[in-house]
Amino acid sequence: MVEVDPVFVQAAEHRPKASITIAEGIPLIDLSPINYQDDEAATRLKSSSPVWNIIEEIGRACKEWGFFQVINHKVPLEKRQRIEDAAKKFFGLSLEEKLKVRRDDRNVLGYFEAEHTKNVRDWKEIYDFNVQQPTFIPPSHDHHHDDINIQFHWDNRWPLNPPHFREACEDYAEEVEKLAYKLMELIALSLGLAPNRFRGFFKHNTSNIRLNHYPPCPYPHLALGLGRHKDTGVLTVLNQDDVGGLQVRRKSDGEWITVKPISNSFIINVGDMIQVWSNDAYESVEHRVMVNSERDRFSIPFFLKPALYTDVEPLQELINDMNPPKYKAINWGKFRIARMRSNFTKSNVENLQIYHFKLSP
Numbered sequence: 168m169v170e171v172d173p174v175f176v177q178a179a180e181h182r183p184k185a186s187i188t189i190a191e192g193i194p195l196i197d198l199s200p201i202n203y204q205d206d207e208a209a210t211r212l213k214s215s216s217p218v219w220n221i222i223e224e225i226g227r228a229c230k231e232w233g234f235f236q237v238i239n240h241k242v243p244l245e246k247r248q249r250i251e252d253a254a255k256k257f258f259g260l261s262l263e264e265k266l267k268v269r270r271d272d273r274n275v276l277g278y279f280e281a282e283h284t285k286n287v288r289d290w291k292e293i294y295d296f297n298v299q300q301p302t303f304i305p306p307s308h309d310h311h312h313d314d315i316n317i318q319f320h321w322d323n324r325w326p327l328n329p330p331h332f333r334e335a336c337e338d339y340a341e342e343v344e345k346l347a348y349k350l351m352e353l354i355a356l357s358l359g360l361a362p363n364r365f366r367g368f369f370k371h372n373t374s375n376i377r378l379n380h381y382p383p384c385p386y387p388h389l390a391l392g393l394g395r396h397k398d399t400g401v402l403t404v405l406n407q408d409d410v411g412g413l414q415v416r417r418k419s420d421g422e423w424i425t426v427k428p429i430s431n432s433f434i435i436n437v438g439d440m441i442q443v444w445s446n447d448a449y450e451s452v453e454h455r456v457m458v459n460s461e462r463d464r465f466s467i468p469f470f471l472k473p474a475l476y477t478d479v480e481p482l483q484e485l486i487n488d489m490n491p492p493k494y495k496a497i498n499w500g501k502f503r504i505a506r507m508r509s510n511f512t513k514s515n516v517e518n519l520q521i522y523h524f525k526l527s528p
């Protein structure tokens with residue numbers, strides 16, 4: 168009998184059910200008609216009808232699910248395989264080796280094995296790196312050395328092993344970032360906005376990639392690889408392997424639905440900041456990760472995030488007398504840092520959420 172470490176045990180209502188529901192409904196979108204990789208001209212959208220069909224499908228998926236999957240996305244398979252391989256090799260190193268690049272209470276990037284979500288420890292180990300260098304930009308223009316400016320740093324910590332780890336990570340990041348910007352154009356169009364409406368928010372972006380490793384767990388009925396949460400950023404582009412375990416909370420009935428892995432696809436989900444920009448037209452949806460007792464699972468999310476100094480608020484074009492703004496401005500830097508703090512330790516208070524910024528009706 169394996170002794171259960173109580174730090175990992177989920178409250179009864181948050182444990183996975185014995186019977187799982189596989190998602191039929193998560194829309195699968197074929198991006199074949201979108202040729203953003205070819206040349207300069209192709210990066211501008213051609214408004215052919217197949218492209219408009221995709222825009223419509225994306226709009227519907229964002230409204231009904233907050234999630235969709237894409238195939239024929241043009242991220243080269245070889246780059247994807249290289250980072251997957253690098254992740255496996257990195258997590259296969261000794262703990263002592265991995266701890267050399269462990270994140271600490273000043274620098275939030277690197278390896279971490281003790282993350283908590285909603286105050287319960289996740290059954291996983293992770294490695295985070297930021298996509299843009301230099302990664303530290305003061306969250307406000309007024310250069311005050313207040314709490315926020317001095318508490319955290321974002322400096323990538325690259326391990327010496329495996330060899331070419333950094334290169335594999337950076338090459339993949341470049342590709343997946345292009346896909347994320349293209350998806351943001353499509354999302355903008357689906358909201359009736361100019362395709363480049365969001366682009367300016369990412370000049371000094373704080374986007375990051377996370378390598379997740381969920382080892383086999385002796386009590387998968389009690390623990391979760393990653394507890395229920397919503398992604399705080401703008402958009403997530405997730406690469407999951409063939410093991411499965413991601414569950415999405417279906418908006419129509421609140422049921423947890425397992426997302427079936429499809430090879431060489433990406434799972435896309437709307438983050439909190441799209442919810443605010445779109446004034447709740449598109450909502451960020453809860454999801455979680457189940458573990459199993461037999462197989463290691465690996466996943467690689469790319470989190471698209473704005474510059475720290477960005478004030479995120481409902482977009483002018485989307486609000487009017489009939490649809491007044493539902494949120495006051497959220498400073499991304501402050502929001503992110505408040506959430507970062509809560510990831511480090513167990514605490515009794517709920518962490519900061521976008522609904523704390525809701526304006527009363």
Ligand SMILES: O=C(O)CCC(=O)C(=O)O
Pocket residue numbers: 377379393398405407412413454455456465466467468
């Ligand atoms: O591992 C997964 O499938 C999901 C990961 C995730 O939701 C996250 O890291 O925010």
Ligand SMILES: [Fe+2]
Pocket residue numbers: 396397398454
């Ligand atoms: Fe997530």
